[in-house]
Amino acid sequence: MSTANEARATAKVVPLRSLENGNLRRFEVTCSSCNLRELCLPKGLAEEDMARMERIVYARRRIRRGEALFNAGDEFHSVYAVRSGFFKTTILNEDGREQVTGFNMPGELIGMDGIGTGSYHGNAVALEDCEVCVLPFSLVEELGREIPTLQRHLHCVLSREIVRDHGVMMLLGSMRAEERLAVFLLNLSRRFMRRGYSQSDFHLRMTREEIGSYLGLKLETVSRLFSKFQEDGLIEVQQKHVRIRNIDGLEQVLGSKH
Amino acid sequence: MSTANEARATAKVVPLRSLENGNLRRFEVTCSSCNLRELCLPKGLAEEDMARMERIVYARRRIRRGEALFNAGDEFHSVYAVRSGFFKTTILNEDGREQVTGFNMPGELIGMDGIGTGSYHGNAVALEDCEVCVLPFSLVEELGREIPTLQRHLHCVLSREIVRDHGVMMLLGSMRAEERLAVFLLNLSRRFMRRGYSQSDFHLRMTREEIGSYLGLKLETVSRLFSKFQEDGLIEVQQKHVRIRNIDGLEQVLGSKH
DNA sequence: CGTTGCGTTGAATAAGGTCAAATAGAGTGG
DNA sequence: CCACTCTATTTGACCTTATTCAACGCAACG
DSSP: OOOHHHHHSSSEEEEGGGGOSSOHHHHHTOGGGOTTHHHHSOTTOOHHHHHHHHHHOOEEEEEOTTOEEEOTTSBOOEEEEEEESOEEEEEEOTTSOEEEEEEEOTTOEEOGGGTTTSBOSSEEEESSSEEEEEEEHHHHHHHHHHOHHHHHHHHHHHHHHHHHHHHHHHHHHHOOHHHHHHHHHHHHHHHHHHTTSOSSEEEOOSOHHHHHHHHTOOHHHHHHHHHHHHHTTSEEEETTEEEESOHHHHHHHTTSOO | OOOHHHHHSSSEEEEGGGGOSSOHHHHHTOGGGOTTHHHHSOTTOOHHHHHHHHHHOOEEEEEOTTOEEEOTTSBOOEEEEEEESOEEEEEEOTTSOEEEEEEEOTTOEEOGGGTTTSBOSSEEEESSSEEEEEEEHHHHHHHHHHOHHHHHHHHHHHHHHHHHHHHHHHHHHHOOHHHHHHHHHHHHHHHHHHTTSOSSEEEOOSOHHHHHHHHTOOHHHHHHHHHHHHHTTSEEEETTEEEESOHHHHHHHTTSOO
8 A cells, every 4th residue: 555655656666575485585685684784773673573574664665866755845654765776855844945964875764754644754866777666664663572683672762863963963063064065074984884885986976066065165165175185185086086195184184274 | 679780870769669658659640640641651541451550660760960861882671761851862883973963862762772782872861850660661562562552662663763864864964054943943842732731932952062062063153043043033031041032933944945 | 349240342353155267077868 | 860959067256054162140059
């Protein structure tokens, strides 16, 4: 049963049911064999609980580049685990200004801003073709009541999101432009590494403007800083491709001066 | 049984048990008669569930002005509901810079940043003499498993904290100094009103520096803006006392220009 | 009644924003 | 495959905003 929200969206909904007839993708969908398992799920989950967990991942959904997974105001039913691709989450205030609140990569959960009010508070837009696991939140809560490990895990995820947000406040509230970009690059690097990608060589999925919005800077400032970091031998940039040449140097940008 | 964390703190722990011999404060501690009930608890909680809820509020704790309710790194056991007084929460980064992440007034929960890692991520410091209800988190989770309404409420509180943080990102990332202070004052006003205090006449518990840290501004800038708002007839300020004279005018500061 | 912390105000400065122009790439349709 | 269009990016010149540095006033407190 697809929700009003999901029916409205243009992205394709793939219910598990339809994948059950010997389709290879049926196997992919099991959490136990998913290579993002350690990111999405608590460790030490009993085998039977894992099986129950898999039952609440009731569908996967593909979102094409530029499309929204959800928009502010859409009715909240599910949180989503990014399986592949890259998202940005944004909020829009009354006078039309957009603020990027985060970038999400595989293994990360999005949509938790909708729990409190019953409708999503921000937007989630795919920066490239993406696939997500749909986790109907009422099922998550139900299973949480039965499996304390899972309940605990959910609380940890929510709490860590709060901690992450506080980090962004620190970034926006007390750091200079250079430091903000350095933190941003180091953070991306670490997250890519954790997922088995190169920590020093990656492709930015977002524009300078989106980076700027996230970091509280104008796109021109971001561009200038990229050029400066390149001149200083810290990175190599060519459009969206970034190569970190001196990770220690980037770390030393923090706290230098001031 | 007081935890290592609580034993270290100087603030006094008041276990419920010690209040049970005809002490008036025994009555105060019941959630059902607490005037902050609508803020802390889900509405429509069955009478018996309310009674169970009261059992997890195992203590109240007084914290004097300037003292910490908890500090970054302290072992996490409980979240706290502010009963009276005013807190600031802060984080400190490696090079010693402090960022104020929030101000908390009665009815608000603090300490949720500790769930994810098992130790608090930031500090909570009393800006005036305070009293909090101590909610041991393992009991909260346990009761959440038994009372879905309560579980849901906890998730809402966590989610709303995320939404609040996103609002701060918008503030820090896309607003001019004037707008930030206007948003800050309007937000305080609304929260005071909600608690039955004057929406236009209040006492700031925090210094200009703390406001500045929260808003990503220097204390001098905050001071200048207070003076400017006064000149413009929007507010009257005298030290920590603020009187809002033109709330619509303050709202129009948002989005004007830019 | 001096000390101390907090707040206000002014003048100079620096950081980042704005505006504008040039360039580079990616995507599109012929 | 090429020309064309559109968007993203880079860079320069100039400007605005908020910061820095410094001096001073005020209020609370021992």
